Amino acid sequence: MRSADNVDTSALLLEQVNQALQYATPLRIQGANSKAFLGRSVPGEVLDTRGHRGIVSYDPTELVITARCGTPLMELAQVLDKAGQMLACEPPSFGAATVGGMVASGLSGPRRPWSGSLRDFVLGTRVITGHGKHLRFGGEVMKNVAGYDLSRLMAGSYGALGVITEVSLKVLPKPRQSLSISLELDTARALLRLAEWGRQPLPISAACHDGQRLHLRLEGGEGSVMAAHERLGGERLDASFWTRLNEHQLSFFDEGQPLWRLSLPNNTPELELPGEQLIDWGGAQRWLKSDAEASFIRTVVTEVGGHATCYSHGLVDSPFQPLPEALMRYQRSLKQQLDPRGIFNPGRLYAEL
Known part of the structure; x- marks a missing residue:
């Protein structure tokens, strides 16, 4: 199935990213901004993803749904509920969360220790990188190719590595x-x-x-x-x-x-x-x-x-647990590879990123 508002507006997001790259303008990536209280404050021009929405594909027999980043999480849940299925990791919506924000924050609900984290349900993503390219990582099948999984790397990245435009997720039947x-x-x-x-x-x-x-x-x-x-x-x-x-x-x-x-x-x-x-x-x-x-x-x-x-915004300079220097070096290297000009949510995770 496909949603009625299934219009691909990713070209507009890509254009905004390329303009930001041209002028080295920081971008504050946000959907409904439902998790603005998490992380450090981000300077820059707002890149609003809510216009890029809709279910791209969903076949309940395959247990996979693909949706665009601006799709409201509650809308996705309603589509799954009609088929007797669910996102087993129970990501919170905080009222108005979008699919992109759900993946970028990587938060999971009460079922997480028994079902797995949100990251475990990400099969593939489309991402606009800091090189001005719109790339696809992963796929839409449960058995993916071997190698470094860049799709799941986006889970919990808080927009620091790129703009998630589309995501394919594994879903499960609701318990009887x-x-x-x-x-x-x-x-x-x-x-x-x-x-x-x-x-x-x-x-x-x-x-x-x-x-x-x-x-x-x-x-x-x-x-x-x-x-x-x-x-x-x-x-x-x-x-x-x-x-x-x-x-x-x-x-x-x-x-x-x-x-x-x-x-x-x-x-x-x-x-x-x-x-x-x-x-x-x-x-x-x-x-x-x-x-x-x-x-x-x-x-x-x-x-x-x-x-x-x-979880109380502005209380401390580093809301997320500070990383050991060895891990921070890896984080900086990854940021340099995917966002060399540092325009995506600069400082949201850590001041050094």
Whole structure:
């Protein structure tokens, strides 16, 4: 199938990029700007991708959909829902996200530890590079050629490597049965149970602890879901909880103290940090609201092998965890190869890029 507004406007984006290259004008790439709070402020002329939208191709039997960068994520989700399919990594929309912004930010939702990250579902992309060329990377099949995967490299690049104009994504059927439950457990016991259950064939697809209760989502065949519920017990939980968690609509995310995202190794115990914490991804992702110094938060998180991202815009100069010099050299080299004049979202990830 193809969408009704299937008009290729990539030539206009390419023209704007080439004009920027001619005059060395920095470009601030954005769709709906729903994730402007993430990363550093970017100077330059706005390159708005929302006009380049539409479903290019979708065959539910192939489990692949191709869409242009300006396509609203909610529109894509609706098309998939009609066919009983979904983006299994549950990327948040934050109200108005576009497909291009979804890939550029690389964010995934509650199902991520069990289904994989957004990067794992990117099969191919079309990208305007800093050489003024419109190139295609990857393809539209699940078995791709061997070699360095530039398509997936775009996931989480925050527009620093080029303008994503089109993306092909692997999709999956929706689970036949889904049930959410809530159990009264303190944080320490909840983390121990999650570690234990992670070694067992339980159909868990989301796990969040709010400080008092452990919330679980069970998905799969009806028999396995009902058997798991009977074994684990707990009260039934409204399934909308996971959407509210993913979209930062829970009361925990109300404005107040600065918000941090902590990415941690599996089975990390409770962290001794001031403030309020919300555990997601079965313990691998934790949200922290704290007035503590950034250096202190990052020291504690780094000591257990994790990293911390500040979700409160303008609070720190480096919202993303600073990289070791060796990794930064690789980042600078990659930026030089794909964006030699440094016009794409300069400084969004790091001041050095």
